[in-house]
Amino acid sequence: MLKGIIVLLVFQFIGECIAKLFELLVPGPVIGMVLLLVYLLIKKGSFPSLDNAVALHLRYLPLLFIPAAMGIITQIDIISKEFWAISIALFFGTLIALVFAAKFMDFLTSKADEK
Incomplete structure (x- = not known):
């Protein structure tokens, strides 16, 4: 699972760098997510460590809606x-x-x- 979390963080970092470097209005994590999608399409699949990391994040996703509801x-x-x-x-x-x-x-x- 650690490898999967590292992959997610690397793609988010790359996305942030691209967004800052080119002064884009699109957030870095969105760019990183698109790059991860392209990577997975080229690779033609995922790997268990990434699947576990994503499942862990999705399990706690509803907690992220609490600040939005308060806003x-x-x-x-x-x-x-x-x-x-x-x-x-x-x-x-x-x-x-x-x-x-x-x-x-x-x-x-x-x-x-x-x-």
Whole structure:
């Protein structure tokens, strides 16, 4: 599992370096996650240590939502003023994400059927 955590941290570090070096607006961890995805696609799979590290992080993922929920509670006056704009953005953002995920899964399953 230590090897998996090190791989995650290395890709996050590389992403941070790229974001700082090129002064990108995209956060470094997002860049690192995309680079990890590309690496895993090239490698055509994962390894058990990385799988264990990811499973450990996913187990405690709900704890990360507590600060976000507190931020929403403290900003309720702004949210109430911009309710419709937020609602429309959430609706269309969710719709776009669902359509993209469905098309991507369709693409991946068609690739798997070809093999």
